[in-house]
Amino acid sequence: MDQLDNLQNILLSNDNSKNFLNCSDVPSICKQEPCMLGVDEAGRGPVLGPMVYGIAYCPINQSEILKSLGCADSKALTEEKRNEILISMLSDGSAKNNVGWAAEVISPNYISNSMYRRAKCSLNEVSMNSAIGLINKVIEMGANISEVYVDTVGPPEKYQAKLSEIFPSIKITVTKKADSLYPIVSAASIVAKVTRDHALKVWQFREGLELDYKEFGSGYPGDPLTKKFIQNKVDEVFGYPLLVRFSWSTAELMLQQKAAKCTFEEVEEPGSHKNSPRTKPISSFFAPKLENDEAKKRKQHKFFEERCLNRNNPFE
Template sequence: MKSDNIDSLESLKDYIGSQDNSKSFVYFSKIPDICKTEKCMLGVDEAGRGPVLGPMVYGISFCPVDKKSILKDLGCADSKQLTEDQRDEIFVNSNNKDYATESIGWAVDVISPNEISTSMLRRTKRSLNEVSMESAISLIKKALELEVNVTEVYVDTVGPPEKYQAKLQAIFPDIKITVAKKADSIYPIVSLASICAKVSRDHALKVWTFREGIEVPSDGFGSGYPGDPVTKRFLKNFEPLFGYPRIVRFSWSTASNALDENRAYTVEFEEEEELNEKKVKLASKKMTSFFKTEVPVKKFKRHNFFKERCLEDVIDF
């Protein structure tokens, strides 16, 4: 986690571009002193939940309850209803204008495509909802650890809002929790969190480094959403054995279907039941059975001399 001062789009891109984009990372802005002494509201929202390309970014923003008019002055609104230029302008102003930087803080959790896919496909699976909730909870906890005096939290829901709100309230019993659908269009503090998340994701894609050494097509890879024709064309380019670069969420059906349609190599793995059967068979064998020679040792018939005298081989000492 960093707290370097990001005060422009260039510094944002420089910071994100310096990260290993195959791994997740968290960025926290500097915490205004007023946020440690005054009662604060905190908003939570995400960007990039649905795309097959790139990270999902969770964002939080916070400011004193008595200073919430600043959010309206900045023009905070649902990030989906704003143009990219408008989002960028609000983001820059919130990090530049004295009246904003003295009262507003924010943070993002950039969750890599690699983490999303491995979480959803590992043996003990974590759904996208679980990944989302864990990210939101972690950011709130970190804000509290950094001494932000949070008394109210507003969250754009993941799943049923009542269930999510009860979960958060149990974790943060001393904070007023509000979870709602389309919270980013209702609460300006959530709108700013949404803008921080969206701007961070947009610029993460712009500075993405393909460490696999592939050449990006001249028309790029699009927005990353499955319906984007540019993204569809990008998904036709892959290594037949190793598949896609790490920018692709390989757990998405869009990606697996594209591999099937474009004839990627098929790799078969043994079923878990077959592996377990083999383990049982191996466990039932004696250790000495693994050291037998390939040519069986010839057995000799015991001489009558030993049989008549009831002599046996010594097996215990």
């Protein structure tokens, strides 16, 4: 269990509002022999906690090791079994010397911030960038990667084309359910899933809430504990602690009901002509209608208008 304690300590020592990378050394054999690399993610759907991208890689001719570790369809494995496999990957001699891994913890705050940018960045983009970043990272560290297998929920073709463009010398396979088809993807999926589970387990609320995962649950919107958390832990002004992905509709809808309304500046989407000056009502071409107040008020100089300054008395 020391290995898992170690993982928890690493998770605890990082700022949970930011992303961070946790990776193994590159086994020396992976620098010489051509390697296959698997990519998978955990925690894409939940409204709480980070999304984790995981990769695992080993020499192509060493795939037997993955099977002996028990890397099969990770959805079919229990939590205990997944923990066990990760412990072996981290401590068992032949596994450690042949299989390298890395995980990127993408904070819920980063996810909300990305989806609420002025130029929105979708979850798919966040995901793809993380996968690309991880592959680049281990290549930089000296791993000799020649095949990459990626599990995807979306349409594989576009994703595959993009990766092939970025890594022209690597054979790329993007497919649905890669997790159950390729043991190296199962290994990646175990790295991701165990990291995500422990990230929730050790989550510290910097907002000072005294709560833990037994009270907020798995983070899936269907989990009764998570539902309760989303319903009851609303702050009037700030909404939620940063464990929550604000950009999820579950959270958005609850804040509409329970928190103060907040309106940000509207960003004009390219191509929308909603308030186009060309669509003036026809009545505007007839005699100007003078609003009583407007007619009386002396028009302000542009200087003030540009600075949003006016003569209203705030004490009225």
